Amino acid sequence: xxxxxxxxxxxxxxxxxxxxxxxxxxxxxxxxxxxxxxxxxxxxxxxxxxxxxxxxxxxxxxxxxxxxxxxxxxxxxxxxxxxxxxxxxxxxxxxxxxxxxxxxxxxxxxxxxxxxxxxxxxxxxxxxxxxxxxxxxxxxxxxxxxxxxxxxxxxxxxxxxxxxxxxxxxxxxxxxxxxxxxxxxxxxxxxxxxxxxxxxxxxxxxxxxxxxxxxxxxxxxxxxxxxxxxxxxxxxxxxxxxxxxxxxxxxxxxxxxxxxxxxxxxxxxxxxxxxxxxxxxxxxxxxxxx
Amino acid sequence: xxxxxxxxxxxxxxxxxxxxxxxxxxxxxxxxxxxxxxxxxxxxxxxxxxxxxxxxxxxxxxxxxxxxxxxxxxxxxxxxxxxxxxxxxxxxxxxxxxxxxxxxxxxxxxxxxxxxxxxxxxxxxxxxxxxxxxxxxxxxxxxxxxxxxxxxxxxxxxxxxxxxxxxxxxxxxxxxxxxxxxxxxxxxxxxxxxxxxxxxxxxxxxxxxxxxxxxxxxxxxxxxxxxxxxxxxxxxxxxxxxxxxxxxxxxx
Amino acid sequence: xxxxxxxxxxxxxxxxxxxxxxxxxxxxxxxxxxxxxxxxxxxxxxxxxxxxxxxxxxxxxxxxxxxxxxxxxxxxxxxxxxxxxxxxxxxxxxxxxxxxxxxxxxxxxxxxxxxxxxxxxxxxxxxxxxxxxxxxxxxxxxxxxxxxxxxxxxxxxxxxxxxxxxxxxxxxxxxxxxxxxxxxxxxxxxxxxxxxxxxxxxxxxxxxxxxxxxxxxxxxxxxxxxxxxxxxxxxxxxxxxxxxxxxxxxxxxxxxxxxxxxxxxxxxxxxxxxxxxxxxxxxxx
Numbered sequence: 060x061x062x063x064x065x066x067x068x069x070x071x072x073x074x075x076x077x078x079x080x081x082x083x084x085x086x087x088x089x090x091x092x093x094x095x096x097x098x099x100x101x102x103x104x105x106x107x108x109x110x111x112x113x114x115x116x117x118x119x120x121x122x123x124x125x126x127x128x129x130x131x132x133x134x135x136x137x138x139x140x141x142x143x144x145x146x147x148x149x150x151x152x153x154x155x156x157x158x159x160x161x162x163x164x165x166x167x168x169x170x171x172x173x174x175x176x177x178x179x180x181x182x183x184x185x186x187x188x189x190x191x192x193x194x195x196x197x198x199x200x201x202x203x204x205x206x207x208x209x210x211x212x213x214x215x216x217x218x219x220x221x222x223x224x225x226x227x228x229x230x231x232x233x234x235x236x237x238x239x240x241x242x243x244x245x246x247x248x249x250x251x252x253x254x255x256x257x258x259x260x261x262x263x264x265x266x267x268x269x270x271x272x273x274x275x276x277x278x279x280x281x282x283x284x285x286x287x288x289x290x291x292x293x294x295x296x297x298x299x300x301x302x303x304x305x306x307x308x309x310x311x312x313x314x315x316x317x318x319x320x321x322x323x324x325x326x327x328x329x330x331x332x333x334x335x336x337x338x339x340x341x342x343x344x345x346x347x348x349x
Numbered sequence: 350x351x352x353x354x355x356x357x358x359x360x361x362x363x364x365x366x367x368x369x370x371x372x373x374x375x376x377x378x379x380x381x382x383x384x385x386x387x388x389x390x391x392x393x394x395x396x397x398x399x400x401x402x403x404x405x406x407x408x409x410x411x412x413x414x415x416x417x418x419x420x421x422x423x424x425x426x427x428x429x430x431x432x433x434x435x436x437x438x439x440x441x442x443x444x445x446x447x448x449x450x451x452x453x454x455x456x457x458x459x460x461x462x463x464x465x466x467x468x469x470x471x472x473x474x475x476x477x478x479x480x481x482x483x484x485x486x487x488x489x490x491x492x493x494x495x496x497x498x499x500x501x502x503x504x505x506x507x508x509x510x511x512x513x514x515x516x517x518x519x520x521x522x523x524x525x526x527x528x529x530x531x532x533x534x535x536x537x538x539x540x541x542x543x544x545x546x547x548x549x550x551x552x553x554x555x556x557x558x559x560x561x562x563x564x565x566x567x568x569x570x571x572x573x574x575x576x577x578x579x580x581x582x583x584x585x586x587x588x589x590x591x592x593x594x595x596x597x598x599x600x601x
Numbered sequence: 602x603x604x605x606x607x608x609x610x611x612x613x614x615x616x617x618x619x620x621x622x623x624x625x626x627x628x629x630x631x632x633x634x635x636x637x638x639x640x641x642x643x644x645x646x647x648x649x650x651x652x653x654x655x656x657x658x659x660x661x662x663x664x665x666x667x668x669x670x671x672x673x674x675x676x677x678x679x680x681x682x683x684x685x686x687x688x689x690x691x692x693x694x695x696x697x698x699x700x701x702x703x704x705x706x707x708x709x710x711x712x713x714x715x716x717x718x719x720x721x722x723x724x725x726x727x728x729x730x731x732x733x734x735x736x737x738x739x740x741x742x743x744x745x746x747x748x749x750x751x752x753x754x755x756x757x758x759x760x761x762x763x764x765x766x767x768x769x770x771x772x773x774x775x776x777x778x779x780x781x782x783x784x785x786x787x788x789x790x791x792x793x794x795x796x797x798x799x800x801x802x803x804x805x806x807x808x809x810x811x812x813x814x815x816x817x818x819x820x821x822x823x824x825x826x827x828x829x830x831x832x833x834x835x836x837x838x839x840x841x842x843x844x845x846x847x848x849x850x851x852x853x854x855x856x857x858x859x860x861x862x863x864x865x866x867x868x869x870x871x872x873x874x875x876x877x878x879x880x881x882x883x884x885x886x
Binding site: 090091139142143146147148149150151152153154155156158159160161162163165166167169170277281284285288318319320321322323326327329330333334 | 632634679683685686687689690691693694695697698701702704705706707712815816819822823826859862863865866868869870871872873875876877879880
């Protein structure tokens with residue numbers, strides 16, 4: 060039981076990290092960034108190359124992966140999202156373009172690395188330490204810690220710094236922010252870079268925990284979006300809450316069920332959460348148009 | 350035995366956050382008739398229309414249509430019971446043509462059943478009738494020439510007229526009209542006022558929320574003055590709009 | 602010659618899929634990415650009943666369509682009040698559920714290995730033994746689906762759908778059964794997707810889950826959006842263009858292992874390009 064909860068928390072931390080970046084992009088750019096999983100998978104594979112092929116240490120390789128994910132985010136923003144925004148693309152349009160990007164990135168990765176899982180884990184698999192009756196590896200502790208640290212710094216960054224104030228201004232209204240002399244496009248780019256860094260960090264950490272496959276991005280994408288919506292999209296606290304909730308639901312929901320059913324049931328539970336929360340979310344926003 | 354009012358509400362309360370939109374509103378309206386609800390912005394006029402049409406569920410109190418309680422009925426059910434409405438922000442279906450907008454509003458269409466639609470059976474005649482009715486409704490608001498244009502190509506005033514044609518086509522007994530006159534081209538004004546009178550003479554109850562006082566004076570049988578969610582005064586337009594203290598306090 | 606007929610079969614197959622998806626995306630404004638899941642349900646339903654029971658081709662197609670209606674009905678139930686990208690994310694999750702059902706329930710579906718030995722199509726006892734006859738079968742099915750969808754789109758029912766796509770509140774205030782209409786159109790769309798699936802599995806005589814992933818859903822969606830959602834012929838044009846594009850890629854000498862990924866990249870790029878061309882509304886102006 061404790062093991063199941065621990066696994067749920069570890070998975071949830073990953074989703075929370077993903078949802079954090081996804082939510083940031085949504086609240087400033089006002090669209091579902093369905094290619095956020097692209098940074099996730101590219102960050103993880105880049106780290107794999109740097110660590111396993113080039114032979115850098117995990118830490119340096121991880122930093123490289125984060126950097127790569129951030130650069131990818133900047134590229135997506137400059138090449139796709141910014142021009143679309145200038146053309147007044149609808150929310151659905153942005154959603155679809157991002158979905159298209161995600162398909163490209165996943166298949167790009169699969170072209171280069173093949174569809175077979177690759178292993179990033181550097182050290183031999185340790186049994187992990189015993190904590191409240193659950194076995195947890197160092198990597199898993201690291202995932203949870205990073206997630207909380209990232210959430211805390213995102214919160215401080217948004218609430219306490221001048222830059223955070225500017226980001227929040229852009230989030231509340233692009234037009235108004237322009238009136239106050241802010242440049243929304245620059246801020247949106249910055250947000251995309253930070254968010255993609257967070258997304259790739261989530262990918263890299265999960266890469267140290269499990270194997271890498273090109274389709275991991277799509278999986279994380281769905282879970283991250285679900286976490287984001289379930290927790291209340293766009294707030295740091297909501298992302299954390301949603302991430303852990305989805306993670307726990309995923310692991311507790313299928314506990315003791317035959318493995319063949321697990322995946323289907325996980326996604327069914329995600330769909331149920333999504334239904335309940337998305338509707339609640341829309342209802343609270345009833346009558347407001349953005 | 351007293352006649353059951355067509356539309357009534359008793360002790361209606363509605364709170365939005367800190368704002369009291371309706372505070373103990375009770376009205377009784379009978380058809381045929383034209384009732385104008387007037388009052389300053391934020392008086393709760395539109396909220397009252399929303400409560401009658403099912404868009405807003407009151408916190409307390411009941412609305413009735415011909416004695417039948419409306420609370421708990423969905424917007425569509427209320428509409429099917431015979432209440433049609435227009436919206437202040439003028440809502441029509443942009444990507445349908447003017448005439449399709451009006452035809453959409455016709456009640457009880459057999460072609461709205463999936464099976465008959467699939468088979469393309471049993472609704473062609475009905476559609477022709479609806480087309481003719483819709484054309485007449487468009488002509489009555491002066492949009493006869495625009496029937497095949499998409500609603501999004503029409504001007505603001507034309508869209509407002511279109512929404513009037515739409516509620517006419519519903520054949521509802523009660524029409525709730527949110528600012529039907531304001532913003533209408535002066536040339537059209539007279540004919541719209543005549544249209545409202547004609548609808549009343551057909552036996553309908555028209556409830557208008559309106560800021561255009563000359564129009565209210567001309568067309569309304571009854572005026573209800575609201576402020577801060579309450580009914581302040583109710584009576585004939587000549588009476589209410591003559592009372593200096595009311596006009597000065599609420600309408601200037 | 603056989604190759605050309607095979608491509609023609611693919612045209613008709615995807616024309617059924619896009620026409621049925623367009624009922625949701627174009628006519629009802631429901632951005633669904635679960636269509637490949639419904640397609641898969643049809644394919645597997647046909648595969649399972651025709652390999653386990655002695656059932657005619659028509660019977661198996663009918664059962665598949667019924668399964669498609671049921672699953673699509675279940676998908677549409679939570680759709681109330683969800684629109685645009687929220688509906689899309691929900692259908693994303695449901696697509697994953699359907700895929701993992703096909704992939705995971707190995708007692709019934711054979712898991713990743715799939716089901717083989719599905720009988721070829723036979724109409725009233727006569728097996729269609731030439732590819733030309735099969736092509737004709739696909740063409741007539743596509744024709745029927747097209748005609749029925751057009752009937753629906755141009756009927757008062759379709760008018761309610763079109764109204765619903767833009768302003769649900771207004772449509773309700775006109776007394777329309779918005780929820781019922783949504784569920785019905787989903788069921789219909791599901792039936793057609795399942796029909797495509799059943800035809801496919803009888804044609805290939807083998808199914809495995811890889812054809813019914815979320816990426817396949819996105820591909821069908823890309824075809825619809827490319828052709829112009831809500832236009833009657835658009836989705837078919839979209840299907841023809843992307844199928845041709847994919848087949849053209851075969852001829853420029855790319856190894857099969859990379860062809861699949863490359864093809865999907867092209868689909869992804871196509872999707873982005875369409876949004877660039879028509880950023881405001883998905884419907885063609």
